[in-house]
Amino acid sequence: MGEVIVIEMCMDRRLVEIGKVLSDVEGTANEKLRRLDTLVQKNTGTYKKLSDLIRTINPDDTVYVIANAGANVNGHAKTLEHIGEIDRFVILTHTDTKDVAKGCGAMGALSQRIENKEHDGVFEHLGGESYLEGYTDRKGIEELNPIIQKERAKKYVSEPEIIPVDTSHLILPKDTGVHVAVVADPSKGMGYATNLRETPAFETYAIVGRREDVGVDVEIAKSLGMHEIINRQRRTIH
Ligand SMILES: [Zn+2]
Numbered sequence: 230m231g232e233v234i235v236i237e238m239c240m241d242r243r244l245v246e247i248g249k250v251l252s253d254v255e256g257t258a259n260e261k262l263r264r265l266d267t268l269v270q271k272n273t274g275t276y277k278k279l280s281d282l283i284r285t286i287n288p289d290d291t292v293y294v295i296a297n298a299g300a301n302v303n304g305h306a307k308t309l310e311h312i313g314e315i316d317r318f319v320i321l322t323h324t325d326t327k328d329v330a331k332g333c334g335a336m337g338a339l340s341q342r343i344e345n346k347e348h349d350g351v352f353e354h355l356g357g358e359s360y361l362e363g364y365t366d367r368k369g370i371e372e373l374n375p376i377i378q379k380e381r382a383k384k385y386v387s388e389p390e391i392i393p394v395d396t397s398h399l400i401l402p403k404d405t406g407v408h409v410a411v412v413a414d415p416s417k418g419m420g421y422a423t424n425l426r427e428t429p430a431f432e433t434y435a436i437v438g439r440r441e442d443v444g445v446d447v448e449i450a451k452s453l454g455m456h457e458i459i460n461r462q463r464r465t466i467h
Pocket residue numbers: 239240241298299300323332333334335336
């Protein structure tokens with residue numbers, strides 16, 4: 230019996246290819262590392278943390294990759310309840326150390342609301358209250374996010390693992406600017422990868438969670454300028 234591993238990540242398009250690699254249960258660690266080589270600059274902390282994670286996932290483990298705005302653990306409450314017993318909880322937040330404006334869109338949306346004192350549905354869904362005390366600015370909120378998500382994940386495991394992905398270390402093709410969001414139910418093993426197999430790399434946001442959980446994440450994706458929100462059957466749903 231292997232372990233049940235939950236990998237909670239932001240829906241951001243730049244993390245989706247990494248999510249596909251992590252959720253591929255058929256690939257060997259070496260195959261996954263080779264694919265990682267094409268996504269992340271080697272000799273960076275981001276590469277090291279992701280490759281360490283890949284090396285510690287065993288073939289008999291059950292991996293669930295789930296995704297929403299900001300890698301928001303509380304926003305996946307029903308999804309996590311449905312998964313049940315969890316042995317390892319890994320959280321992938323992200324930041325861009327070269328250009329803060331290219332960082333996490335969800336944290337940008339929350340930062341705006343904190344500064345405007347706007348406590349709306351998005352603020353509530355992202356659990357804005359927990360960011361108020363340590364809040365400094367748009368850049369600071371991305372450093373705060375992994376700390377807050379780790380605290381939230383302690384409800385499920387005693388030692389949640391955090392990988393803050395520096396998106397400035399990713400190897401990205403030029404952005405076409407046409408972005409879609411795919412909304413899918415979580416399923417174990419190949420779920421994340423299968424749901425997103427046909428989607429254009431680096432142009433697709435992935436919202437993966439039970440329907441009861443992800444309504445506000447879809448709203449956030451729309452506010453980030455998605456051209457289309459589709460389900461895994463590729464039907465437009467919003
Ligand atoms: Zn994000």
